[in-house]
Amino acid sequence: KAGVTQTPRYLIKTRGQQVTLSCSPISGHRSVSWYQQTPGQGLQFLFEYFSETQRNKGNFPGRFSGRQFSNSRSEMNVSTLELGDSALYLCASSPTTSGSEAFFGQGTRLTVV
Amino acid sequence: GENVEQHPSTLSVQEGDSAVIKCTYSDSASNYFPWYKQELGKGPQLIIDIRSNVGEKKDQRIAVTLNKTAKHFSLHITETQPEDSAVYFCAASVRGGGADGLTFGKGTHLIIQP
Secondary structure, X not given: OOOOEEEOOEEEEOOOOOEEEEEEOOOOOOEEEEEEEEOOOEEEEEXXXXXXXXXXXXXXXXXXXXXXXXXXOXXXXXXXXXXXXXXXXXXXXXXXXXXXXXXXXXXXXXXXX | OOOEEEEOOEEEEEOOOOEEEEEEEOOOOOOEEEEEEEOOOOOOEEEEEEEOOOOEEEEXXXXXXXXXXOOEEEEEXXXXXXXXXXXXXXXXXXXXXXXXXXXXXXOEEEEEEO
C-alpha cells in the first residue's frame, strides 16, 4: 500500500508570505503528526491530529497551524513566514494515537528568502 | 519536558564491524523508544522500537537495549554494510507509540568505511 505522501516536495517563499503544506497518510491511518527538521534544532514536534481534532501541540508560535479532514488528510499552514522557518517539514501517520508504529513521508523542503 | 541526548554525533566504522549508538532521556514517564534511519533526501524510516516493559529487542542485525533505571537506551548494528550509512535518530515518548509528541535526539551520522 502507498506510503505517506507529502506535497509539494519543494517550496520557495518570500518573508511575510504564508504557505500551506499537504499530507496524505497511509490508508486507514487516522493519526497525523507534523515535525520540523532543521540542522540546528533537529526534529521538533509541531502538532498531532486524530479524527479531525488537534490532540497535542508542540512549542511553536501561533503562526503554525494545521487541520485534518474527514478522510484523514492533513494540511499545515505557516503565516507571516520568517527566514528561520526554512526547514524540512515532515508528516507522519499511524493507525491510532498511541501504541502503534509511525511512518514518515519524504517531507516538504521550505525555503524562505 | 522530555530531553533526549544522543551520542556520538558521528560514528565511522569498518564494514563488517559493529556500531553502537547511545541515547539518554530525562522523563521517567517515557515508555516508547523508536529508532529511525534517515537517508539523504528521504524521510525518517522506523527501523526498530522498544517499549518500557521490555529490556531488549532484536531484528536480524539490529538490536535495541533499554535500561529504565539509568534512563538510557542503545542501538546496536552488527556486521555493518555500506547500505547502513545514514543518519540515525533515537526518540522517546510518554504516549506509548505513534508519532505523537516524540522527542528526538540530535542524530548520529553513521559512516561505513569499505
